[in-house]
Amino acid sequence: MSSALRPTPHDPDERGHWGPWGGRFMPEALIAALDELAAEYDKARLDPEFVGEFQRLLRDYAGRPSLLTEAPRFAEHAGGARVLLKREDLNHTGSHKINNVLGQALLTKRMGKKRVIAETGAGQHGVATATACALMGLECVVYMGEVDTRRQALNVARMRLLGAEVIPVSTGSRTLKDAINEALRDWVTNVDTTHYLLGTAAGAHPFPLIVRDFHRVIGVEARAQVLERVGRLPDAVVACVGGGSNAIGIFHGFLDDPSVRLVGCEPGGEGVGSGRHGATLTAGTPGVLHGARSYLLQDEDGQTTEAHSISAGLDYPGVGPEHSWLKDQGRAEYRPVTDAEAMAAFRLLSRTEGIIPAIESSHALAGALELGRELGEGAVVLVNLSGRGDKDVDTAAAWFGLSENNTDNTDNADDAGASAAGRGSNERGEA
Amino acid sequence: MSRLDQLFEATRAEGRAALVGYLPAGFPTVEGSRRVLSAMLDAGCDLVEVGVPYSDPVMDGPTIQAAAEGALRNGFRLRDLFSVVETVASAGGHAVVMTYWNPVFRYGVDAFARDLASAGGLGLITPDLIPDEAEDWLAASTEHGLDRIFLVAPSSTEERIAMTAAASSGFLYAASTMGVTGARDAVSNAAPELVARVRAHTDLPVGVGLGVRSGAQAAEVAGFADAVIVGSAFVSQVARDPGDGGEAAVRALAAELAEGVRRRVAATG
Structure with a gap:
């Protein structure tokens, strides 16, 4: 140890x-x-x-080691894949x-x-x-x-x-x-x-380097837990990426396992095409911000452009340099998840598993649904559930129209699952 | 010998320090910055630092932050920088550019150096680029005949001062206090000590910045440094009186400071 x-x-x-x-x-x-x-x-x-x-x-x-929880009801919406959650949300302070x-x-x-x-x-x-x-x-x-x-x-x-x-x-x-x-x-x-x-x-x-090393424990624990639970390595490890600390922590446990796909989910905001997003690795260009060279959202004069995300924790126009390296090496892949997709996954996990995730982590959950459908029956997808959603209750209530003056018209989990499949964007309830 | 070398040779021959004034290009407007920079040179600055407004100015205090934000809001573009430098240089003024690194990196280091040189700029001050990371800038500055002005700070070790001085040309910029830019009532005690440490490693002229706003302070700094660098105080004059672009106030301040750098006061540090 x-x-x-x-x-x-x-x-x-x-x-x-x-x-x-x-x-x-x-x-x-x-x-x-x-x-x-x-x-x-x-x-x-x-x-x-x-x-x-x-x-x-x-x-x-x-409170480490954090638990590994299988999410079978959530996984019903993930194309037959098994979904395992690394429960960083259960750590003291909630992430x-x-x-x-x-x-x-x-x-x-x-x-x-x-x-x-x-x-x-x-x-x-x-x-x-x-x-x-x-x-x-x-x-x-x-x-x-x-x-x-x-x-x-x-x-x-x-x-x-x-x-x-x-x-x-x-x-x-x-x-x-x-x-x-x-x-x-x-x-x-x-x-x-x-x-x-x-x-x-x-x-x-x-x-x-320091921040990554202090988070390496996530991947070390998760790898052993998945091996013990499933008897083999996962097919994919999914994490949300703003600056990238929880992702780099869990990815490191699997960097030397070439069969394991490492997938970072970036904040796609209102869609990468809209220009209102924070998907630095997907849509950024090389630059320098806050002391390091990495991918960056910037204009052609090198002025940083604003990131947009429903998640305050992912709302950042830069990204950690090791992620830029992993992207260039092809060792990790990065894809955008929109606000609507993340919120649909937020609701789906809440209603199928009784776990309210952070909106940040909901980006990874949405990515896991998508990956599960790509990988198919029997695949094992490990998700870093980096934080709990208590802090996001107001944002979520406004999004789903759950305040006193609104009526929730999406009562069952199957609807939630359907919206996680990509039809969530018309469900936004403005408060 | 670069034109900055000639400039400092001349001020040393006169037995005085050089006066260096800073203003962001595009502040208050692109045209306004041309006029104010010309006024600064006309009223006594030996050299101007033309700043590049940048979205994330982590080394700047509220005055210069606000100026940079204003310039960007007014639509400042990097191409305006070269045109402002050209205006100053074609009137015979000496100009260097002070910029955070990302705009240069994004433009392309060699292309930036080429365009700055062809606009008549003399060099680049790089507050967030250390020589350790400057390989491409060392090459580009040599290629295009530009001086490279790196910074040293009170927290710099002797090894880093020596290494930074060896990488620099024109002059060396001594950040006299630990902190962001902004006018202060007193010039830090750390400044004369830092300059003395620098002189043990190099014959390059040493400019002192961060905090100077009056003729008396300029005289004090001139007692131990080769250049007195004034930024926020000029920017404040423009910000206070955007009507005529602050030209009258800028002239008055430049004249007061120019008188100060000719009236050396023995260092008290």
Whole structure:
């Protein structure tokens, strides 16, 4: 078990490059802090005491290993495939995000820093960070786009209850990208005392490596659980991709299993053709954002264009550099899932399995339905259910028209399944 | 010898620091930025930094962020940058471009260098490009005869200062405080110390930026640096008086600062 963070053949080069991707496109003022973090992590990942403490927290605090749940009633809509859910939604704080924040908070203490800043989109990473900071006695400031503070008001309250300061960001598109900009401005000003606890496997080296490694546990557990349950490897592993942290965590367990297809589901928003989406790997071009070279949604002058998604956690115009590498290598494939497809899968899982998924994870569920139908009878599809949907209840109620003034006209699960098959787009109920 | 080398040779011969003023191209409008940059040069700036408005300016404080957003809202395009530089250069002014890296990367590093050189620009200041990642820019700048101005910071190690200085030409940009751009009441104590550390590694001129807004501060910085770089204070003048594009206020500020860089004050740091 102490091998959890050990170097892999899939690590980037010393300066954080996977082929042409990654690296450090950052102000010189932050290079010393990035070097310090990289050096500390290089030591920590091989230090049995550090790894042991990380694993103890994952077990005794986060609740790992997370369960593997088969979803047979949901799978009835997936072309006869078996669907297995990796239940990251059952972790403490309700998503995979806790894995990374516990690891980075331990690193923060190891570096002797007392203050942590973070960005958040849906609020899941912010809540997880506030939680880890409360646990370890660290000061915590979370930057969150003003648009997101409105659509995720519950998580804002949770962060404040945990003792974090939440700062709404009103520049730019007022979403995740701008929250990262503001966190970087804070970091360059306060870098001596402050660790920037980045929440996704993106940004400048060593962040994509560190965040990935703290999430590798997802894939390691899932691979063993599927082998035990099914007696063989899955045919496909599906995860949602915004910045890409939960996806890279589960993919890593299967990178060396060439028979396993790795499928990332990007936020297709209103459809890639509409221009209103966040499908960076599907429709982006090479660029530099937030410190790394990766695929990016941008115009021909290199100005970042706005991402659009019903999911605040996937609403990001960039993506982690290792995903760009896996795409180019052909090792992973990426496809867009629209808002409507994701919401149909959200409802289907809720009604067939009694599990309300995060809207982010619902993109992966929609992808699994599609893949199951492609792969056919007897195929095994593993889905990373990266988070729970409690935070999304308002958004979902508005989407389905479930508020007091509306009547729900889609009462049975079969309808929900039909809409998951691609006819969900006409079901939007505006509140 | 590059034209920036000649510029600094001249100011050193006069026993003074150079005054460098920053304004984003396209702010308040493309035409407005031509006029304001010309006014800055006319009223005493030795060199202008023409900024590229960018959607995600992580090193900038509220003043320059707002200016960049305004320029983009008004429809600024990268081709306008080259035309603004051309206006300045064809009137005999010295201009370098300051830009975040992605617009250059997206345009094509060699194509950007080619078009900047043919517009008469002298070089590029790259706040989020470190020499470690700059292989294609090192080649393109050499090919097209442009100076490359990298940044050093108070947190830079001696090794990184030496490496950055070796990769730079024209001058070296010392970010005097840890933080984003914006006028401050006091120039950081870290600035003279950083400049002294830089001088142990290179004879390149050293410019100091981040925070200067008055003649007195300019004189203080001129006491230890080869160039005094003023950005947010100029942008504020334009933002405050968009009526005449802030030209009168910009001229007054440039004159005050130009007087400051000729009145060196012994460093207090």
